[in-house]
Amino acid sequence: MESNTNDRELIITRTLNAPVELVWEAWTKPEHIANWWGPDGFTNTISKMDIRSGGEWDLVMHGPDGTDYKNKSIFREVIPLKMLVYEHITGPHFVATIIFEQQDEQTHLKWHMLFDTREQLIQVVKTFKADEGLKQNVEKLVVYLKGMGIQNIY
Numbered sequence: 319m320e321s322n323t324n325d326r327e328l329i330i331t332r333t334l335n336a337p338v339e340l341v342w343e344a345w346t347k348p349e350h351i352a353n354w355w356g357p358d359g360f361t362n363t364i365s366k367m368d369i370r371s372g373g374e375w376d377l378v379m380h381g382p383d384g385t386d387y388k389n390k391s392i393f394r395e396v397i398p399l400k401m402l403v404y405e406h407i408t409g410p411h412f413v414a415t416i417i418f419e420q421q422d423e424q425t426h427l428k429w430h431m432l433f434d435t436r437e438q439l440i441q442v443v444k445t446f447k448a449d450e451g452l453k454q455n456v457e458k459l460v461v462y463l464k465g466m467g468i469q470n471i472y
Contacts, residue, residue, distance in 0.1 A: 325436040328443075330452050331428045336463040338420040341427065342399050344463055345416065354462035355379070357451035371396055375404060410442050429456070 334341055344350045348364040355362050359382035366376040375391040388408060395403040402416045412433045419426040429452065433439040442448040 323432055326433045326439045328431040328433075328439070328449055328452055329429070330456055331426065332456050332460070333421065334425045334427055334460060334463060335423075336425055336467055337423050338399050338418050338425045340463060340466055341418055341425040341459075344459060344466060345402065345418075350462070350466070352377075354458040355455065356458075357447075357454040358458070369393060369396055369402075410438055412438075427456070 344354065346367075346369045348367040351367070352362040352364050355377070356379045361380045362377050363380065364375075364377040366374050368374050371393060373393045373396075375389075375393065377389050379387040379389060381387060389406065390408045391404040391406045391414075393402065393404050394413070395401060399420070400418055402414075404414050406412050406414065410433065412431050415428075415430045415432075417426075417428040417430075419428070431448075431452070433442065439448075
């Protein structure tokens with residue numbers, strides 16, 4: 319029997335004007351993801367990013383007001399150029415699945431976040447504006463990919 323999780327998930331999809339190899343690199347290399355991760359105004363320090371099943375991802379997001387937000391995740395599934403699944407184990411707890419689908423020279427990205435409860439999702443959206451932050455995160459990725467593409471072409 320399938321359970322309905324619609325009331326406890328955030329999903330964003332976007333077709334990116336970059337090949338899947340470039341998008342994958344932007345997602346899986348600490349020197350790249352640190353430059354675009356998080357909502358507007360945030361910067362990042364990544365101390366560990368072990369892209370393999372069971373690997374840890376430790377980062378601190380530095381808010382524009384000077385607040386540091388420690389984040390720890392464990393990669394649950396890694397299929398190169400196709401899918402990343404990580405479990406965010408510091409609060410709030412969620413599982414994120416990012417699917418990378420090559421479409422000619424573009425990449426269709428689907429980013430799915432599944433929270434434990436509907437109430438937790440509502441709280442995260444109210445407190446941290448997670449829905450808006452997710453949109454900003456993708457916009458920052460789009461801008462970053464444009465810069466990466468130029469560097470890789472020339």
